[in-house]
Amino acid sequence: MTVPFEQLPEKIREIAAELGFQAVGITLPETGVHGEYLQKWLAEGLHGEMAYMADHGDKRYTPTSLIPGTLRVISARMDYLTAPDSPAEVLNDREKAYIARYTLGRDYHKLIRKRLVQLAKAIDELVQGHDYRAFTDSAPVLERALAQRAGLGWIGKNTMMINRQAGSFFFLGEIFTTAPLPIDTPYEKDHCGRCSACLDLCPTNAFVGPHKLDARRCISYLTIELKGAIPEELRPLMGNRVFGCDDCQLVCPWNRFSKPSGEQDFQPRHSLDNSQLASLFLWSEEEFLARTEGSAIRRTGYEGWLRNLAVGLGNAPSTIPVIEALKARQDHPSALVREHVAWALAQHRGRS
Ligand code: SF4
Known part of the structure; x- marks a missing residue:
């Protein structure tokens, strides 16, 4: 098939849409100022135990250091919220467990990678x-930096990539x-304006300032990346968030424009979108392994799962199911x- 050079991006977007991507942009393999921001962030130790960063x-x-010969980066977006959700x-x-919305269904890595390979083959x-x-x-x-340069949106004060039509x-x-495709215009506008809702609302005050996160205080880090004990002073602030956190997205006004995904893989499994902390805490290790098979939640391991749920239960009302679940462990x-x-039990004793 011969497509004129300048029409290639449109053709690629068409194929990507058929593969379930909501947006695609093309950029040079450069991250501009974002590389400097990353180095400064690392130098300040704000990445905590995430040594891999x-x-x-x-x-x-520097994408060309990762894959020498790269001439373009194609950045693709796939929405993941499901409906109905509350x-x-x-x-x-x-008394319920809040689990970050991106991880309620099947692990997204395989699905997206498979579709990207299909797109690359096309x-x-x-x-x-x-x-x-x-x-x-x-x-x-640096996914968000590349997506911004590929025109998919701006990086908000909450450090998330935001799109005006999709949140x-x-x-x-x-x-x-290595294909020298035509490139898209970077997204230079920042539509956060004077809003600071995400910075103000963050339960653990994890934002040092706009666009700057202290991962060591971020609930996503504490419940997923951190391997040891959760710092005691942060536990009461975590509420019922037991795997990841969406607060800085839920409060963002641009997420009024989020649209539900039709991907079957993203549908919540085992009622993880709406479960009682106590019932999840009573899962045996076998149940945990069976019910999180193919899910990103596996990443925290059974011990980390119980650790997180114990914190949630410590912050829950002192009801009989909550206390009994804690005593059982x-x-x-x-x-x-x-x-x-x-x-957690000391929290309940303290309250009574
Ligand atoms: S909540 Fe406001 S400041 Fe934060 S990312 Fe959204 S628009 Fe930007």
Whole structure:
């Protein structure tokens, strides 16, 4: 098939839409000022225990160091919210577990990577002989910086990529290609304006300032990345958020424009969108492994799962199911779990 050079981006967008992507942009393999921001952020130690963020030298912010020969980066967006959903209702019910919306269904990595490879193969029919690599949160790549430069939106004060028509509840993926495709115009506007709702609302005050997150205070980091004990002073602030946190997105006015995804894989599994903390806490390890098979929640491990839920239960109302669930785990073999359970029970004793 012969498509005129200047019409290639439109053709690629057409194919991408058929593959379930809501937007696609093309940019040069450069991240501009974002590389400097990353280095400064790392130098300040704001990444906490995420050593992998600093592990790859300049590869994370120089796409041509990661994949030599890359001429263009194709950035693709896939929305993930499902309908009907009532995140605020779950968040406000302290006996329920709030789990970040991106992780309620099947792990997105495989699905998005597969679609990106399909897209790259289709591009190969248009521009023969190009080499490509497809990534979605699977390699050291500054995804949001590349997406901004590919015209998909701006990076909000909450550090999320935001699109005026779609909000921020979406995944990003990239194809690094040697095809010299026409590039899109970077998205230079910033529509946050004078709003600071995300910075003001963050439960743990994790934002040092606009566009700057102290990961060590971020609930996503505390519940997913951190391996040891959660700092005690942060536990009461975490409420019922047991795997990730969406507060800085839920409060963002641009998320009025989020649209539900039709992807079956993103549909919540095992009622994880609306479950009681106590019932999740009573899952055996076998149940945890069975019910999180193919889910990103596996990443925290069973011990981390119980640790997080114990904190949620410590912040829950002192009802019989809450207290009984905690007591059932008082003698858990893991010292980490026992310590968080003891903390949670002390919260309830303190209140009574
Ligand atoms: S809540 Fe306001 S400041 Fe924060 S990202 Fe959204 S628009 Fe920007």
